[in-house]
Amino acid sequence: MLDKIKNILKLIKSVDMAQLEKISKKVDLAEVLGAVSKMDENQLKMAMKMLTGSKKKKDPPAINADFYDVSAKLSPEDRALQMKVRAFLEAEIKPLVNNYWLHDEFPFEIIPKLAELNVCGYVYEGYGCAGGTSLMDGIIASEFGRIDPSIATFLGVQSGLAMGSIYMCGSDAQKQEWLPAMQQLKKIGAFGLTEPLVGSGTAGGLTTTCKREGDKWVLNGQKKWIGNSTFSDITIIWARDLDDQQVKGFIVRKENPGFAVEKIKGKMALRIVQNGLITLTNCEVPEADRLPNANSFKDTAKVLQMTRAGVAWMAVGCARGAYENALEYTLQREQFGKPIASFQLIQNHLVEMLSNLTAMQTLVFRLSELQDDDKLKDEHASLAKVFCTLRTRDIVSRAREVMGGNGILLEYNVARFLADAEAIYSYEGTKEINSLIVGRSITGYSAFV
Numbered sequence: 001m002l003d004k005i006k007n008i009l010k011l012i013k014s015v016d017m018a019q020l021e022k023i024s025k026k027v028d029l030a031e032v033l034g035a036v037s038k039m040d041e042n043q044l045k046m047a048m049k050m051l052t053g054s055k056k057k058k059d060p061p062a063i064n065a066d067f068y069d070v071s072a073k074l075s076p077e078d079r080a081l082q083m084k085v086r087a088f089l090e091a092e093i094k095p096l097v098n099n100y101w102l103h104d105e106f107p108f109e110i111i112p113k114l115a116e117l118n119v120c121g122y123v124y125e126g127y128g129c130a131g132g133t134s135l136m137d138g139i140i141a142s143e144f145g146r147i148d149p150s151i152a153t154f155l156g157v158q159s160g161l162a163m164g165s166i167y168m169c170g171s172d173a174q175k176q177e178w179l180p181a182m183q184q185l186k187k188i189g190a191f192g193l194t195e196p197l198v199g200s201g202t203a204g205g206l207t208t209t210c211k212r213e214g215d216k217w218v219l220n221g222q223k224k225w226i227g228n229s230t231f232s233d234i235t236i237i238w239a240r241d242l243d244d245q246q247v248k249g250f251i252v253r254k255e256n257p258g259f260a261v262e263k264i265k266g267k268m269a270l271r272i273v274q275n276g277l278i279t280l281t282n283c284e285v286p287e288a289d290r291l292p293n294a295n296s297f298k299d300t301a302k303v304l305q306m307t308r309a310g311v312a313w314m315a316v317g318c319a320r321g322a323y324e325n326a327l328e329y330t331l332q333r334e335q336f337g338k339p340i341a342s343f344q345l346i347q348n349h350l351v352e353m354l355s356n357l358t359a360m361q362t363l364v365f366r367l368s369e370l371q372d373d374d375k376l377k378d379e380h381a382s383l384a385k386v387f388c389t390l391r392t393r394d395i396v397s398r399a400r401e402v403m404g405g406n407g408i409l410l411e412y413n414v415a416r417f418l419a420d421a422e423a424i425y426s427y428e429g430t431k432e433i434n435s436l437i438v439g440r441s442i443t444g445y446s447a448f449v
């Protein structure tokens with residue numbers, strides 16, 4: 001008898017006060033105690049189950065943001081690389097980023113570790129680069145975006161915009177000089193196209209000018225928003241030739257006379273990325289540092305086509321990071337005595353997020369297949385950039401919403417994605433400009449002006 005009472009008390013102890021109060025409203029507890037004292041242990045357990053419902057918490061399903069198993073299409077080697085990159089980012093980058101983001105600083109200590117990971121310049125042939133597929137390059141960008149869009153942007157500028165300009169438009173000597181060192185992140189690059197007064201309209205007329213004087217060029221003008229430029233060794237500067245009015249590209253070294261850069265402060269997105277305002281005052285660049293295969297804006301656009309595809313992948317990562325953190329939170333957080341993940345309205349948000357994320361993942365997968373088959377057109381890259389960055393904005397905002405107040409605290413790992421999605425939405429061509437590129441392709445009418 002004593003044992004039975006002990007068991008009853010043990011079971012009652014395992015019920016929380018709110019539940020006990022609920023039970024006491026339904027039944028007379030003294031009567032129940034009398035009755036249960038006559039029960040054997042199994043009957044007792046069943047009775048408690050009837051009164052409280054099953055108290056054993058179910059383990060939630062594993063979080064799986066790759067709902068259509070897109071990764072299953074990868075070869076075992078590529079899948080292993082994806083997992084290696086993910087493990088690196090979880091271990092080396094994730095613990096640092098909130099603090100650096102908060103202080104608007106770049107974590108220089110990660111550069112040698114990133115070099116060791118050996119994914120910079122992943123798609124290029126030679127120069128120490130892996131010669132990998134655009135698909136895996138995209139997957140890598142997405143893995144970076146999933147942990148931190150700022151570090152993903154740092155790598156995107158270095159590997160895509162800066163190395164890509166040299167790889168696509170540079171001479172053999174320029175490639176030999178810069179690509180191996182940049183692949184190893186021993187030299188850092190930046191890409192200067194946007195100007196304070198000319199952003200979306202760069203194709204229509206850059207105000208930064210270049211003029212040939214003997215065996216050197218003289219550059220004048222300003223470039224705004226230039227990622228990595230506060231500490232980069234070189235910046236690719238795009239300028240309009242005063243003689244033939246065509247856009248030309250230059251490798252401008254930080255020590256070139258007439259080159260000055262000032263950090264842009266007060267950003268509310270991608271705070272780890274160091275963006276600079278560059279001023280070129282009679283900046284002298286030798287002819288040997290002009291990119292010989294950049295002879296009009298069309299050549300600049302070739303670089304942008306590749307990097308826009310990368311930004312679409314990065315947006316997938318940003319959305320995925322926010323979704324995974326938000327889902328995990330909703331499974332832990334309880335309100336009204338239940339995990340908030342069990343509420344219909346919360347599930348609606350989660351499913352909307354997953355639907356968009358799944359559409360984005362499948363879209364960028366096909367985008368990269370086109371790229372690897374050498375069939376990618378500007379409008380393909382632009383459509384992916386528009387769709388993914390737009391949907392990412394929706395996903396991060398729902399992620400923040402299901403987390404209530406904690407959604408705006410950095411430590412809960414969604415606020416950063418919420419803010420960063422704003423920059424990804426605007427850079428490498430805004431929604432309007434990329435939509436106009438697609439619009440021109442499907443209607444035959446250019447509607448830029």
Ligand SMILES: Cc1cc2nc3c(=O)[nH]c(=O)nc-3n(C[C@H](O)[C@H](O)[C@H](O)COP(=O)(O)OP(=O)(O)OC[C@H]3O[C@@H](n4cnc5c(N)ncnc54)[C@H](O)[C@@H]3O)c2cc1C
Nearest residue numbers: 191192193194199200225226227423427428429430432448
């Ligand atoms: C964090 C960050 C990092 C960046 N990094 C770099 C970098 O490394 N290198 C670099 O060169 N640039 C960089 N940029 C610049 C970026 O590419 C530009 O901000 C972007 O192209 C938009 O230009 P803008 O900001 O001058 O906006 P604007 O061109 O002034 O546009 C303002 C608004 O007008 C709309 N608009 C403009 N023209 C049209 C039109 N014809 N029809 C309809 N709507 C139109 C735009 O869509 C936008 O909504 C970066 C920007 C940010 C925010």
